[in-house]
Amino acid sequence: GAVVSQHPSRVICKSGTSVKIECRSLDFQATTMFWYRQFPKQSLMLMATSNEGSKATYEQGVEKDKFLINHASLTLSTLTVTSAHPEDSSFYICSARAGTGTAEPEAFFGQGTRLTVV
């Protein structure tokens, strides 16, 4: 199956700094990637949709200036948490849609990034 790699798996940063999380599709081209956020013992909430070569689409209530998304190539999307604060601490997971012609709405997920802001 398709593999999505996310890096880093864990990161601890100081309050006020920025953190970049990478999401790569290893064996397929992903025109669209998705970024989710998961709070402890809760479900995943879609933050934004990342489209290769165009601006990301953010879900209602998600600050686009806070969570910068760049999808510069067909295999890489990055999420940058700017000026991180402790309330940004969470588990961030990306997913990718394989190819452009498939009709099956299956998403492949990365292994997630645990962000802790101290």
Next chain:
Amino acid sequence: AQSVTQLDSQVPVFEEAPVELRCNYSSSVSVYLFWYVQYPNQGLQLLLKYLSGSTLVESINGFEAEFNKSQTSFHLRKPSVHISDTAEYFCAVPRMDSSYKLIFGSGTRLLVRP
């Protein structure tokens, strides 16, 4: 609005016992349905999916789920669980505005005890 309901936040069972994790969805259109499994501090792995055809779908590790349109359910079952099945299980459906954006249930933690 679309929603996915997993009524059980945690299901404790003994090893080798059967288990059912419940999932109900709200949708007025044809649906795709997914079950994902999440091991601690890891991302989600697709466990099984219903797209069309047979309403009973199976995974390679013994799980199965049945799409029941009249009851709008997609319950996950396994006749005999192992310790290694301990994980969080999420039911999901695609959003109506985009079949590639998923709506997840709140998750059910399956805790298998020896």
